[in-house]
Amino acid sequence: MGQAAGQTAARASSTRERGDAAENQALAFLQARGLRLLRRHFHTPGRGGGEIDLIMQDADGTVVFVEVRLRRSRSHGGAAATVGAVKQRRLVFAARHFLSRLPRLPACRFDVVAIEGEGPQARIDWVVGAFTADGW
Secondary structure: OOHHHHHHHHHHHHHHHHHHHHHHHHHHHHHHOOOEEEEEEEEOOOOOOOEEEEEEEOOOOOEEEEEEEEEOOOHHHOOHHHOOHHHHHHHHHHHHHHHOOOOOOOOEEEEEEEEEOOHHHOEEEEEEEEEOOOOO
């Protein structure tokens, strides 16, 4: 493997590690607020589907589909601003796939946990009901 390929693999690994750490941080944050983990890294089958970082359940039984976003700083709009229409559509598609396996449809919502910065100085913003499935 050449130097450039090795550097790309190292960057991908460290990016993946940062993403996993952010998801762990978001999970702990949500659990501390009473949500219960149902599923992590839910993928739809096939190409072009979606992935949901965390599927949680609120104390009232609401199923919460959580997108975790990490950004080093608020430049370029910050973490929450990166959940655009295409990403929302993929999340809704994956959520519908998840819900189709349940015997009855529960109340549900889409939240975003935006983590700005890293380490102990990181700021966590929880956007409850960040978007809806209407129109998708």
